[in-house]
Amino acid sequence: xxxxxxxxxxxxxxxxxxxxxxxxxxxxGRSRLLLPAVDGVSFxxxxxxxxxxxxxxxxxxxxxxxMTVGLMQPSNGSITFDGKPVSAPGGGRGIGRGRLxxxxxxxxxxxxxxxxxxxxxxxxxxxxxxxxxxARAKRAGxxxxxxxxxxxxxxxxxxxxxxxxxxxxxxxxxxxSEPEFxxxxxxxxxxxxxxxxxxxxxxxxxxxxxxxxxxxxxxNLAVIAHVSDVVGVMxxxxxxxxxxxKQLFKAxxxxxxxxxxxxxPRLDMTTRERSHVVGEVxxxxxxxxxxxxxPRCPFANxxxxxxxxxxxxxxxxAAACHGVEEGRLPAWAAAAE
Amino acid sequence: xxxxxxxxxxxxxGSRMVDGIRRFAGSDLLYSFVRQxxxxxxxxxxxxxxxxAIFAPLVAPHDPFNPxxxxxxDSFFPPSWVEGGDARFLLGxxxxxxxxxxxxxxxxxxxxxxxxxxxxxxxxxxxxxxxISGFVGGWFDALLMRFADIQLTIPGLLIALLVDGIAxxxxxxxxxxxxxxxxxxxxxxxxxxxxxxxxxxxxxxSEKVKDYVASARIIGTPSWVILLRHxxxxxxxxxxxxGTIGLALAITSEATLSFLGVGVPPTTPSLGTLIRIGNxxxxxxxxxxxxxxxxxxxxLVLAVNLLGDWLRDALNPKLR
Numbered sequence: 019x020x021x022x023x024x025x026x027x028x029x030x031x032x033x034x035x036x037x038x039x040x041x042x043x044x045x046x047g048r049s050r051l052l053l054p055a056v057d058g059v060s061f062x063x064x065x066x067x068x069x070x071x072x073x074x075x076x077x078x079x080x081x082x083x084x085m086t087v088g089l090m091q092p093s094n095g096s097i098t099f100d101g102k103p104v105s106a107p108g109g110g111r112g113i114g115r116g117r118l119x120x121x122x123x124x125x126x127x128x129x130x131x132x133x134x135x136x137x138x139x140x141x142x143x144x145x146x147x148x149x150x151x152x153a154r155a156k157r158a159g160x161x162x163x164x165x166x167x168x169x170x171x172x173x174x175x176x177x178x179x180x181x182x183x184x185x186x187x188x189x190x191x192x193x194x195s196e197p198e199f200x201x202x203x204x205x206x207x208x209x210x211x212x213x214x215x216x217x218x219x220x221x222x223x224x225x226x227x228x229x230x231x232x233x234x235x236x237x238n239l240a241v242i243a244h245v246s247d248v249v250g251v252m253x254x255x256x257x258x259x260x261x262x263x264k265q266l267f268k269a270x271x272x273x274x275x276x277x278x279x280x281x282x283p284r285l286d287m288t289t290r291e292r293s294h295v296v297g298e299v300x301x302x303x304x305x306x307x308x309x310x311x312x313p314r315c316p317f318a319n320x321x322x323x324x325x326x327x328x329x330x331x332x333x334x335x336a337a338a339c340h341g342v343e344e345g346r347l348p349a350w351a352a353a354a355e
Numbered sequence: 356x357x358x359x360x361x362x363x364x365x366x367x368x369g370s371r372m373v374d375g376i377r378r379f380a381g382s383d384l385l386y387s388f389v390r391q392x393x394x395x396x397x398x399x400x401x402x403x404x405x406x407x408a409i410f411a412p413l414v415a416p417h418d419p420f421n422p423x424x425x426x427x428x429d430s431f432f433p434p435s436w437v438e439g440g441d442a443r444f445l446l447g448x449x450x451x452x453x454x455x456x457x458x459x460x461x462x463x464x465x466x467x468x469x470x471x472x473x474x475x476x477x478x479x480x481x482x483x484x485x486x487i488s489g490f491v492g493g494w495f496d497a498l499l500m501r502f503a504d505i506q507l508t509i510p511g512l513l514i515a516l517l518v519d520g521i522a523x524x525x526x527x528x529x530x531x532x533x534x535x536x537x538x539x540x541x542x543x544x545x546x547x548x549x550x551x552x553x554x555x556x557x558x559x560x561s562e563k564v565k566d567y568v569a570s571a572r573i574i575g576t577p578s579w580v581i582l583l584r585h586x587x588x589x590x591x592x593x594x595x596x597x598g599t600i601g602l603a604l605a606i607t608s609e610a611t612l613s614f615l616g617v618g619v620p621p622t623t624p625s626l627g628t629l630i631r632i633g634n635x636x637x638x639x640x641x642x643x644x645x646x647x648x649x650x651x652x653x654x655l656v657l658a659v660n661l662l663g664d665w666l667r668d669a670l671n672p673k674l675r
Contacts, residue, residue, distance in 0.1 A: 087573055107572040115575045128566035132588045145575040173374075188570075195574055 022101070023062035024231050025086070025199060030095035032056040032081050053302055055081045057255040058095070060329070063248075065198075068225070068232040070246030070263070072239060072278075074299050078255040079235045080123075083203040086233055087120045099199065108195070116146060116195030123204040125184035129176040135162070135187055136172030142194035161190040166220060182213035189220065193228075201233045206241060218244055239282060243267060248334055251275050254302060254310040257329055259337045269350050271337035273315045276350060309340065317341045387669045397661035404655050408464035415460045416445070419453035420623070426452050434643050447643040450636065455643060458629055459651045465625035466652070469540055470606040474598050476544030477605075481551025482587075482594055488552065489559030490582055500556065503549035511546035512611060518542035519617045532620050539618050543608045547601060554597055558590025592670055599663035603656045610652055626652045 036051040037043045043050055056078040063069040071079050084090040086097055088107040097104045102113050109117045122128035129138055139158040140151070148154050159169030165186040176184055185205060192200060202221070206214040222245060224230060236242050242249055242263075249266045251259040251274065259272040270276045277296070297314035300306055309327050312318035319340075327338040341347040379385060388394055407414050418424055429452035432441045440447065446455040488499040506514070522538040523531065562568065563586060571581050606626075612618035613627030614634075621628055626648050633645025 084569075089569055089572060107569075108575050116573070118573070120570065120573050122566040122570065124566060128570055130567040130571075130585055130589070133585075141571065141576065142574045191570065191574075 024065040024100060025233070026062040026096075026098045027082075027086065028060050028096045028098075030056055030059045030082065030085060030097065031093050032078070032085060032090065033093045051303075054305075055255055055302065056085070056092075059252070059255075059257050060095075061248075061250055061257065061260060063199075063231055063233060065231050066225070066229050067247040068234050068245050070242040070249040071233065071235045071252060072237065072242045072249060073252030074237060076254075076299055076302060077252040079237075079252055080203050082252075083120065083201045083233065083235050087118045087201050089120075116142070117197055118199045118201065119192035119195050119197035120201040120203065121185070121188050121192055121205045124208055125181050125188055126176075126208075128188050129184055129191075131176055133175070134172065135174055135176065135179075138176070138187065139172070139191050139194050142191050146195055158190075158194070161193055162187075164193065164224075165190045166216075180213075181209050182217060185209065185217050186220065189217075189224070193224070197230070199231045199233070201235075203235050204237065205234075207236065207238065214241065221245065239278060251278070254300060254305055256310060256338065258311065258339070260329065260334065261336070262334045265335055271331075271342045271347075271350075272311075272339045273317055273341065273347065274311050275337075277314075309338075315341075317347055384669055388665070391665060393661060394665040397658040397665070400654060400658040401662055404463055404658070405467060407460050408467045411460045411464045415454075415457035416443070417454040417457040419458045419461060428452065431641055433641075434647075446647045447641075449632065449641075449644045455647050458624065459626070459648055462624050462626040462629045462648060463651060463655065465536070465619055465623055466606050466609055466627070466655070469536065469543070469609045469619065469625065470602050472540045473543035473547070473605040473609070474601045476540060477547040477601060478551050478594060478598050480544065481548035481553075482555040482590075484548065485552035485555025485557075486559050486582060486587060486590070489556035490563050490578075490586065492560070496556070499552070503552050506546075507549050511543075512608065514546035515539075515542035515608060515612055516615075516617060518545060519612065523617075532622060535618075535620050536623070539609060539612060542612070543605050546608070547605070550597060550601070551594055554593050555590055558593065559586055562586045562589050596663065596667045596670055599666055600660060601663075603659040603663060606652070606656055606659070626655075 032055045034053040034055055036053050059082060061069060071082060073079050085092050088104045088110055099109065099113050099118060104113065105111055108115055136155055136158045139161055140154040143154045143157055158172050162169055162171055167183060167186055206217050209217060225232060234245050246263050249261060249263050250257050253274050259275045270279055300310065300313065306313050308324045309322045312322040321340050327340050329336045329338040330343055331337060429448050430450050432444050432448040434440050434447045435442050435445050444454045448454055484499055488496045519538055519542050526534060568581055568585055571585055609618055609625060610627030613625050614631045618627055619625045629648035630645050633648060636644050
């Protein structure tokens with residue numbers, strides 16, 4: 019493993035302009051309606067590793083995913099892949115076509131309902147330069163085989179498959195471009211629990227086999243714990259904690275991470291009074307000043323309400339919290355492993 | 356699945372077609388069709404009209420537009436079952452001795468052709484505008500759609516009359532007869548495109564945000580390929596339903612224009628032209644000259660309309 023990360027995200031921000039009739043607002047001088055979905059996020063992923071991004075709905079995870087593959091342009095900050103900036107969907111000039119691929123959350127929307135599976139996968143092969151349709155069909159069959167389906171499935175339409183099978187087709191399509199990096203945006207959250215495990219294991223196997231690097235997004239801590247090497251926790255568009263997986267689950271630093279972990283029901287501790295998730299995610303349109311988490315944080319003080327905390331610590335062990343920095347948080351009462 | 360098939364993952368075109376037919380035979384669409392006798396009758400009538408129109412020279416007992424075969428001696432025969440009727444002319448003859456039954460068949464040919472061409476023209480223009488408008492969005496979309504809105508405020512017939520009027524003054528008089536039919540097609544087509552544009556636009560807007568479009572982008576598919584191969588097939592259903600209903604509308608529009616005397620010329624009369632010609636003889640007692648073409652028009656439009664309505668309901672998942 020080389021030192022230079024395969025993917026580096028620096029100070030990434032995305033502000034959505036929700037102003038209706040923007041030209042009218044510009045003309046009348048009415049203030050614009052801006053939604054900062056992602057706010058100064060930085061992380062890097064070394065080759066062959068999985069970076070897990072976890073957070074509640076609306077925390078900006080999917081926006082990060084879409085910017086990473088080039089589907090959205092960042093408002094600020096940079097994304098570099100293999101030392102070159104990502105400029106277009108799938109990579110763009112300089113990086114090479116299709117080296118970054120994405121697997122989507124909803125397997126029912128990510129496959130064109132009017133196309134046969136062989137054509138869906140074949141399109142990626144065509145864009146990769148495979149002109150011969152028979153060669154494409156043959157390769158599509160191999161890819162289907164690789165993801166645990168059979169070659170004849172290629173003749174079917176997406177609606178003839180279950181959710182888990184469709185997600186396998188999505189994976190086969192992504193693999194058709196021979197990517198090095200896969201962005202997985204909640205690839206299992208639309209699936210049954212039993213199928214989730216199958217898909218996750220398939221993805222881990224493919225990672226070992228092909229040396230893939232993953233940015234894995236989920237709201238499910240158990241899924242994140244299963245696949246990630248390093249975990250980033252997002253809250254209202256900011257990364258509040260980044261840590262190696264073991265570190266994060268054993269000794270979470272940020273109060274938000276602690277609350278999330280504390281809220282997981284455990285079979286071995288059914289009698290313990292669990293601490294509930296308190297409060298709700300603030301409206302992203304009117305985010306609290308200072309640390310965005312302070313209205314829900316039991317340890318918040320004056321400084322938390324006014325000053326933005328920065329992500330501090332080692333690269334794989336950092337938290338954005340004044341309390342952690344000042345050492346005034348109580349030690350984490352580690353739940354029995 | 357047999358082992359042999361497993362080694363040939365790519366089926367031939369022929370077997371795909373067979374597959375498609377089998378799919379259709381088991382579809383909800385066919386089921387809903389067979390269960391509604393009115394729709395079956397409407398379908399049969401439409402097919403009979405279309406076949407009769409295509410094979411008019413074979414089907415029609417006389418060639419009403421060949422002056423050599425016409426005889427003024429044959430003029431004003433009433434229908435054959437009425438007293439004074441002639442067995443050669445089932446529905447009677449007009450002032451020039453033309454067989455009404457034959458003129459209806461030839462008239463339906465012109466009416467259907469103009470209707471089809473006008474609808475195809477409307478769909479092509481409307482879908483192109485709507486697709487690009489919805490896909491591109493922003494001020495471009497706003498501009499095109501406001502333009503469509505403005506056109507929607509003006510009655511279609513008025514636009515058709517306007518186009519016709521302009522064409523008449525702009526074109527040299529000797530070209531008028533030849534080109535009149537194309538002017539009518541253009542006039543009817545141009546007055547109906549905003550509907551198709553709106554349907555195509557709303558479809559494009561809802562499809563373009565779907566993940567399969569995003570994934571095509573990541574793969575590296577060019578935008579125009581995404582538009583034509585991914586988005587277009589997914590929005591075509593409602594457009595074609597609208598087109599079927601639009602066909603009835605276009606036929607009526609053409610008949611109206613022809614009745615008003617600005618449509619197709621009397622040398623190649625459509626149903627509308629026939630109705631207008633016959634109208635002159637209504638008060639002098641030769642009722643069959645206008646009544647039968649009118650009846651044919653009503654039956655044709657009704658059948659196409661019923662078919663369109665059924666198709667709309669059958670393809671609407673909310674009504675299933």
